Amino acid sequence: MKIAIAQLNPTIGDLTGNAQRILNRAYKAADAGVRLLLTPELSLCGYPPRDLLLRPSFIEAMSDQLHELARQLPPNIAVLVGTVDPNPGNAIDGGKPLFNSIALLDNRQVCQFFHKRLLPTYDVFDEHRYFEPASNSNFFTLDGSSIKIGVTICEDLWNDEEFWGKRSYSCNPIADLVQAKVDLIVNLSASPYTVGKQELREAMLRHSALRYQIPIIYTNQIGGNDDLIFDGSSVAFSRSGELLCRAKAFAKDGVALHFNETNKDLEAIAPSDGLHTAIEPLKSKNEAIWSALVLGVHDYARKCGFGKVVIGLSGGIDSSLVAAIATAALGAENVLGILMPSPHSSPHSIADAVDLAKNLGIQTHQLPIAEMMETYDRSLSELFAGMSPDVTEENLQSRIRGNLLMAIANKFGHLLLSTGNKSEMAVGYCTLYGDMNGGLAVISDVPKTRVYAICKWLNEREKQAGRGEMIPGNVLIKPPSAELKPDQKDEDSLPPYEILDDILYRAIENHESPVEIVAAGHDPATVERVVQLLTRAEFKRRQAPPGLKVTDRAFGTGWRMPIAARLRHIVKNPQEHKSPVTLHAAP
Numbered sequence: 001m002k003i004a005i006a007q008l009n010p011t012i013g014d015l016t017g018n019a020q021r022i023l024n025r026a027y028k029a030a031d032a033g034v035r036l037l038l039t040p041e042l043s044l045c046g047y048p049p050r051d052l053l054l055r056p057s058f059i060e061a062m063s064d065q066l067h068e069l070a071r072q073l074p075p076n077i078a079v080l081v082g083t084v085d086p087n088p089g090n091a092i093d094g095g096k097p098l099f100n101s102i103a104l105l106d107n108r109q110v111c112q113f114f115h116k117r118l119l120p121t122y123d124v125f126d127e128h129r130y131f132e133p134a135s136n137s138n139f140f141t142l143d144g145s146s147i148k149i150g151v152t153i154c155e156d157l158w159n160d161e162e163f164w165g166k167r168s169y170s171c172n173p174i175a176d177l178v179q180a181k182v183d184l185i186v187n188l189s190a191s192p193y194t195v196g197k198q199e200l201r202e203a204m205l206r207h208s209a210l211r212y213q214i215p216i217i218y219t220n221q222i223g224g225n226d227d228l229i230f231d232g233s234s235v236a237f238s239r240s241g242e243l244l245c246r247a248k249a250f251a252k253d254g255v256a257l258h259f260n261e262t263n264k265d266l267e268a269i270a271p272s273d274g275l276h277t278a279i280e281p282l283k284s285k286n287e288a289i290w291s292a293l294v295l296g297v298h299d300y301a302r303k304c305g306f307g308k309v310v311i312g313l314s315g316g317i318d319s320s321l322v323a324a325i326a327t328a329a330l331g332a333e334n335v336l337g338i339l340m341p342s343p344h345s346s347p348h349s350i351a352d353a354v355d356l357a358k359n360l361g362i363q364t365h366q367l368p369i370a371e372m373m374e375t376y377d378r379s380l381s382e383l384f385a386g387m388s389p390d391v392t393e394e395n396l397q398s399r400i401r402g403n404l405l406m407a408i409a410n411k412f413g414h415l416l417l418s419t420g421n422k423s424e425m426a427v428g429y430c431t432l433y434g435d436m437n438g439g440l441a442v443i444s445d446v447p448k449t450r451v452y453a454i455c456k457w458l459n460e461r462e463k464q465a466g467r468g469e470m471i472p473g474n475v476l477i478k479p480p481s482a483e484l485k486p487d488q489k490d491e492d493s494l495p496p497y498e499i500l501d502d503i504l505y506r507a508i509e510n511h512e513s514p515v516e517i518v519a520a521g522h523d524p525a526t527v528e529r530v531v532q533l534l535t536r537a538e539f540k541r542r543q544a545p546p547g548l549k550v551t552d553r554a555f556g557t558g559w560r561m562p563i564a565a566r567l568r569h570i571v572k573n574p575q576e577h578k579s580p581v582t583l584h585a586a587p
């Protein structure tokens, strides 16, 4: 039996469009002799639909669309579609009215539903808000075949206590399906990208295939949906744990496999009719993050209806990387760079921004802000009489720029991309209603040290391809500066970025306490200060644009910190401070 994976990029809520995407793949696959087509989790509405699931009219429309899709499918192909199914049980006392489901469509009918058992409710996932967990796992066989196919949905495969060394849920759907003597397990997923996640998924799936001697096909969604970027990279493992195929990362794709009914195992198939069993190579960390951000910007703009973007170009590394990402995502003709020198701007800031724009082939426009700064200062002079200039005046520059950028976004209907990186967002080294203005924060989950690494990788990639550098060399070597006052450098206010990023990684992603971070070898006073800045900047992050998630813990939907809180960050045992510290590479 030929089985194919449709690695789709659904648009959230676009039921007719998503059904059409499934239909197109089904017709192609049927022509190639595929008997069973797999689509991702909630493929009909896109993942995550969030509170759309609370609207009864949306649920009704999804059900109508599912039946319509079944009627339109070609004969001789069965399709597993991700959808919801009402819970006829008790929806009071915390019971939820829906199951997160897979529908089996065959013979132009909706034949059977399968329900998700393990509902992730951590980080960016909130499935207990909407869904009832199913109490058992199920399988199906298709007409004319004896293959028992067990159905699981994403998290259902993420509870192998042998792999994780612990249990997160009381049941293990794989073990139950194996006990029911299924021949194959299929998993329909919507698993967002984070650094290193594909390696983890594959290790986990290989482990389960080997442990239970069961072949597994894993189908993942691709595409950017708000802050989440789904990477696809769908895979299949034989019962001996051999990787048989890996679909493309960060791109739509289709792969097919053959299930050998005699050996009861999956096999690769020879290329035919546009279907293949390729093993795409894994991407390096820098390339994967770059690809994720390019897809994230592309899909955010496309799905929100923007053709063009505007970016403030300072000649610094953050805006340079964001402009490069936007150019790769949307094309040079759709990216507008605005240069806004102030009296504190260094001459190289304009030259570097112009060089970058030339390298990228994007259009630029200059709007000097000195006069506007003077007007603001004059207007405020009476009120501020006798007070010396401070961060207020620094921030005014950033706010003038932010205002101009939003005016340009309004006038031309462009999307403003903000450029703050994760290190700055963490400690609040950014101006509210200034450089934080924007519709999408492209690199707000990328630590500054990783920003440098990606830019160096980009230039190396261009060199290998026989092209000139993309990020001007001077941007890479000059010390980072906000240029809001004469000779200002980031490191006058912040610890060196290698140190800062390591402390932030430990505090944000590893949940280490200040005492633990100091015990790892960091200076106690620096740790106290950084952790205090991190806590205090919560009010800014709450007002920041949505940011693209690439690490295990981003400042987005999975980060729910109080603002009006008082925490003590005193490091009690500074004598435990040992030097030198082993720094983590930035995630």
Ligand SMILES: Nc1ncnc2c1ncn2[C@@H]1O[C@H](COP(=O)(O)OP(=O)(O)OC[C@H]2O[C@@H]([n+]3cccc(C(=O)O)c3)[C@H](O)[C@@H]2O)[C@@H](O)[C@H]1O
Pocket (backbone or CB within 6 Å): 391, 394, 395, 398, 424, 428, 429, 430, 431, 432, 434, 435, 481, 482, 484, 490, 493, 539, 563
């Ligand atoms: N808990 C809370 N809830 C609500 N609002 C709160 C608040 N705490 C302070 N605030 C308000 O926020 C204001 C402070 O925030 P804000 O006005 O943004 O300004 P602030 O954080 O004081 O200053 C911005 C810092 O970022 C640096 N910067 C700016 C621009 C770009 C870059 C760069 O390198 O990219 C760096 C700049 O040099 C300065 O050190 C307070 O004056 C107060 O009005």
Ligand SMILES: Nc1ncnc2c1ncn2[C@@H]1O[C@H](COP(=O)(O)OP(=O)(O)OP(=O)(O)O)[C@@H](O)[C@H]1O
Pocket (backbone or CB within 6 Å): 311, 312, 313, 314, 315, 316, 317, 318, 319, 320, 338, 339, 340, 341, 342, 345, 349, 401, 419, 420, 424, 435, 480, 481, 482, 483
């Ligand atoms: N002279 C300028 N012209 C245009 N935009 C600017 C200018 N200065 C700052 N900006 C905008 O404000 C953002 C914050 O810039 P700033 O130089 O203060 O910080 P940064 O974190 O060092 O960023 P970058 O590395 O891009 O310079 C920039 O990324 C850019 O979008």
Ligand SMILES: NC(=O)CC[C@H](N)C(=O)O
Pocket (backbone or CB within 6 Å): 041, 120, 125, 153, 154, 155, 156, 158, 189, 190, 191, 192
């Ligand atoms: N949709 C899901 O169930 C996702 C949860 C899963 N652990 C993942 O990130 O891949």
